[in-house]
Amino acid sequence: MNNFEWNFTTKLVYGPGRLAELGDIVKPFGKKVMLATYKRDTAFAPLIDKTIAILNANNVEVEVFDAIEPNPRSTTIDRGIELFQKSGCDCIVALGGGSVIDGAKYIAATAFSGGLSWDYVVLGDRKPRAYTGAYPIVAIPTVSAAGSEVNAGGVLTNWETKEKSFSRSEYRIPKVAIIDPEVLATLPLSITKDSCIDIFSHLIERYLSSEDTSEFADRITEGIILTLKDAFYKVIENPKDLETRGTLALCSIFGWQGIQALGRMGSIPMHSIEMPLSAHYDLSHGRGMGIIIPPYLEYFADKLPHRWAKLARRVFDVKEDDDLKAAKMLSVKVIEWFESVGMYLKLSDVKIDSEKFELMANDVMRMFGNSETDRIDSIIPTSVKDMVEIYKMAK
Ligand SMILES: [Fe+2]
Structure with a gap:
């Protein structure tokens, strides 16, 4: 057995229908929330609307960033960072699969630490920039795949250079993950x-x-x-x-x-x-x-x-x-x-x-x-x- 250190810091909130508790869950972390999610299409729009309604009903102010694509692009995430900072958000809710949660992690940590999202990824011999912290993240996975809702990792794509790489930071581990099988059952x-x-x-x-x-x-x-x-x-x-x-x-x-x-x-x-x-x-x-x-x-x-x-x-x-x-x-x-x-x-x-x-x-x-x-x-x-x-x- 090799030596190891391990902790599990994300609170899991599990159960059908528990998305309804989002308002109470998010309140300790911030007053103005960015809802980061996929592009609004007809299949996904009802879930986005439902999530916004839950936040509004709990008097949580929401800034929607519905632009994250699968294989999230650094340029898209940089737009999210700018919006997060300009609109005075202090917490991020990621509604989507690993791409959205990874993208939200880069927004939360880069908005806090400065610079551009791509500055922080592992890239050959380059020493990636180090975060100084991150705004709190609440993850609502709509896909069960990457486990991004409970870990420090995050993958990003640079579409100009055709590079896809990753980084890890303890700052970006979500505070809470809402695992709602009713949400997951909407996945094709x-x-x-x-x-x-x-x-x-x-x-x-x-x-x-x-x-x-x-x-x-x-x-x-x-x-x-x-x-x-x-x-x-x-x-x-x-x-x-x-x-x-x-x-x-x-x-x-x-x-x-x-x-x-x-x-x-x-x-x-x-x-x-x-x-x-x-x-x-x-x-x-x-x-x-x-x-x-x-x-x-x-x-x-x-x-x-x-x-x-x-x-x-x-x-x-x-x-x-x-x-x-x-x-x-x-x-x-x-x-x-x-x-x-x-x-x-x-x-x-x-x-x-x-x-x-x-x-x-x-x-x-x-x-x-x-x-x-x-x-x-x-x-x-x-x-x-x-x-x-x-x-x-x-x-
Ligand atoms: Fe994977």
């Missing part, structure tokens, strides 16, 4: 399916990142993946089932918040390999992960076979005793599972050809690589050549 099934793949990607990205250092973390992760698999089938059968929506929310929250990795170190760079697909082609992150995971698991199966084999045996019912053979069966089993939920996709299914494979791999290396070794550091050091091979296998 296609986005729900992308989200389930994203939850899975987080769980395996940490599970496969180290030697056998924490049986506790392994068992927690395996339990969450098994729970996710059951709930994935159930939500396809009945997308309105509130119990299943609640279960998926907890898989998402505890699949990335840290308890599933206590005593384990690091992560493997699967997310990094997906990021250019979103940055260059605006592909949904979950769908991109679904495309990258199978070839990644196949390509690196022989690098850490006992870990691949452990996951294959415990979660995908592989009976093979030989580690290497069992490791190689992991991608096969994952593909079978993805096919059974209609999520086994190739790049050609989303109309991405091989034109930018080299460019994307070099983007990843520039942003996350070690310039001395020309590798991304992890338990499985990853080169540009490795990434290009994985993109080719995903064609």
Whole structure:
């Protein structure tokens, strides 16, 4: 077991209908709230209106910023920061998926600390600017995927340079997350399916990142993946089932918040390999992960076979005793599972050809690589050549 420190500072308010409590929840944090959310379209408008009505009914002043797009762009977020400062907001409510919550985090912390949102992201050898604090954040997730509602992370896209990167800051951990299955049940099934793949990607990205250092973390992760698999089938059968929506929310929250990795170190760079697909082609992150995971698991199966084999045996019912053979069966089993939920996709299914494979791999290396070794550091050091091979296998 590696040494660790862990805390969980976000208050979870869970239950169907609990969005109605937003007014009381937000009052201790501010007098004028920015409601940060997606562009108002016909499907999402009723939820935005309902949220504004709840705040108004509780005499909370609201400034609406309904402009955040999936794969949030730094220029959009900078407009949000300006509006937050000009309108004198002192708290932010994020209503949406990981993109909105991440965007709200950059608004809350950058409005407090100064500068532009992109100043704070990790970018190659550049030392990111450090926040000095953040305005309080209340998150209302409409998607169960990234667990952004309870963590310090945040991803941002620079549309001009086609770079997508991240940062982490304890200042940006939401004070409260309202997990309302009635809100989550409004999510269309296609986005729900992308989200389930994203939850899975987080769980395996940490599970496969180290030697056998924490049986506790392994068992927690395996339990969450098994729970996710059951709930994935159930939500396809009945997308309105509130119990299943609640279960998926907890898989998402505890699949990335840290308890599933206590005593384990690091992560493997699967997310990094997906990021250019979103940055260059605006592909949904979950769908991109679904495309990258199978070839990644196949390509690196022989690098850490006992870990691949452990996951294959415990979660995908592989009976093979030989580690290497069992490791190689992991991608096969994952593909079978993805096919059974209609999520086994190739790049050609989303109309991405091989034109930018080299460019994307070099983007990843520039942003996350070690310039001395020309590798991304992890338990499985990853080169540009490795990434290009994985993109080719995903064609
Ligand atoms: Fe993710």
